[in-house]
Amino acid sequence: AQTVTQSQPEMSVQEAETVTLSCTYDTSESDYYLFWYKQPPSRQMILVIRQEAYKQQNATENRFSVNFQKAAKSFSLKISDSQLGDAAMYFCAYRKTGTASKLTFGTGTRLQVTL
Amino acid sequence: AAGVIQSPRHLIKEKRETATLKCYPIPRHDTVYWYQQGPGQDPQFLISFYEKMQSDKGSIPDRFSAQQFSDYHSELNMSSLELGDSALYFCASSLRGLQTQYFGPGTRLLVL
Numbered sequence: 001a002q003t004v005t006q007s008q009p010e011m012s013v014q015e016a017e018t019v020t021l022s023c024t025y026d027t028s029e030s031d032y033y034l035f036w037y038k039q040p041p042s043r044q045m046i047l048v049i050r051q052e053a054y055k056q057q058n059a060t061e062n063r064f065s066v067n068f069q070k071a072a073k074s075f076s077l078k079i080s081d082s083q084l085g086d087a088a089m090y091f092c093a094y095r096k097t098g099t100a101s102k103l104t105f106g107t108g109t110r111l112q113v114t115l
Numbered sequence: 116a117a118g119v120i121q122s123p124r125h126l127i128k129e130k131r132e133t134a135t136l137k138c139y140p141i142p143r144h145d146t147v148y149w150y151q152q153g154p155g156q157d158p159q160f161l162i163s164f165y166e167k168m169q170s171d172k173g174s175i176p177d178r179f180s181a182q183q184f185s186d187y188h189s190e191l192n193m194s195s196l197e198l199g200d201s202a203l204y205f206c207a208s209s210l211r212g213l214q215t216q217y218f219g220p221g222t223r224l225l226v227l
Contacts, residue, residue, distance in 0.1 A: 033214045033215075035215070042220075043221060044221070045158070045205060046218075047218075050214075091158075095214060099165050100148070100164065100165040100170035100209075101163075101171065102163060103148075104160070
């Protein structure tokens with residue numbers, strides 16, 4: 001079974017600074033997808049970024065980027081120029097390829113952004 | 116852009132009662148997923164449907180059932196509710212060829 005581990009229950013960053021959230025996963029699959037979802041206090045699940053395992057290039061979305069290390073099964077999220085609106089719970093998630101495959105989530109990292 | 120719609124947004128039930136949660140996927144999305152998120156926990160997969168057929172099943176109690184209809188909307192039926200069923204229930208949808216799941220706002224169920 002696939003597992004996703006987020007070893008940082010809480011992180012804090014100052015506004016305008018950069019923070020990196022860690023995620024590791026375990027799978028025997030060679031092709032899969034990885035995601036970061038953000039859950040603000042409203043509890044809406046918002047997609048932040050996605051990475052296909054077959055792509056060597058790290059995904060980027062504006063201030064958000066990932067460091068995908070397939071051999072190490074590591075998938076960290078870097079948030080640059082942090083903003084107050086980035087404060088939320090961040091979940092790392094894994095999904096194998098295939099129709100209607102489920103997402104397996106990590107336990108989440110709560111990010112605080114301070115002035 | 117249209118998003119996933121869930122109704123109701125909030126629901127309060129007594130123990131042993133029945134609840135029905137509805138999910139309307141993003142237009143043209145043919146795949147629906149249900150997740151349960153307890154307080155302070157990560158979302159747990161319950162069940163998914165593709166083209167009106169059950170596709171995958173997670174840790175869904177036998178008291179729960181779900182289906183996807185011809186217009187692709189889905190309903191999660193929960194019977195003999197227990198206090199432990201109190202949670203946020205998410206529906207997500209995707210287009211088969213695209214691997215990204217988009218989540219609805221969730222239904223907050225409180226069982227008293």
